[in-house]
Amino acid sequence: MKEARRKDKKGMKDKDVAFCIMEYQKVSGPLRDTIPEIFNHLEPLYESIRKQHPLVFEGSADPWKEEQWMSMMGSILDFMQVEGDDRVTCATHMVRDDARIWWEVISQEKDVTAMTWAEFLQAFSDKYYNVAVQASTVDEFATLTQGNMIVIEYALKFDKLAKFAEDLVPTNATRADQFVRGLKPMIARDVEIVSVGDNRHMPKF
Incomplete structure (x- = not known):
């Protein structure tokens, strides 16, 4: 054998x-x-x-x-x-x-x-x-919402797409704002945005 x-x-x-x-x-x-x-x-x-x-x-x-x-x-x-x-x-x-x-x-x-x-x-x-794929990916990121996903699933998808749409979220502040806007309203209200000086970071749960 x-x-x-x-x-x-x-x-x-x-x-x-x-x-x-x-x-x-x-x-x-x-x-x-x-x-x-x-x-x-x-x-x-x-x-x-x-x-x-x-x-x-x-x-x-x-x-x-x-x-x-x-x-x-x-x-x-x-x-x-x-x-x-x-x-x-x-x-x-x-x-x-x-x-x-x-x-x-x-x-x-x-x-x-x-x-x-x-x-x-x-x-x-x-x-x-190519250009068509880039445009589609950026559009998907711009319109991404939590929907039926749990928060961790939404966060993972957000990070993946953000990698290909850096022009839309060039700073930590714009990235955090985009993330919160995509959350379910009830969850977004409970999110605490941590500020250090003028720098804004990703939400902490």
Whole structure:
């Protein structure tokens, strides 16, 4: 039984590396002469990344999930000191479903083997946080109210959306005012705004 498990684990590792090689073949043409070199280079790299338990990105209309995934991948790559186009290769290895289709389209339009990390970030932002998404997110934040949410749920959603609408709440005072305006009237009346000098802070409950 233990031997079978070891084989399964190795099979998954080999499958991941084989997947990477196939992706290289798609964007770079035949790699028969260089497969051993690529395999030896990528195998330890992807194995190390796998041990960090990175999230898979499937595509989303939620800018928070996109920002969270990109931040997580960037942190892992920085921690592992992955440089150059290997950063792009590693990150795109973790995209699936709709995000995989988007990346395949990008791969057909340009030579992604030479794509820098900055160019990848820009392409990702253009797709998942374009002008329309930004406007929608800002509008959602501006009209956010507590509704049927409990206060902690409202506070969490408020913080997530505020991250993408900083122009609407540039100071602690405006942020606190916006937060209180969204609360249920009965709760808002009971909220104590703590003032220190001219600085206003988030409500305390």
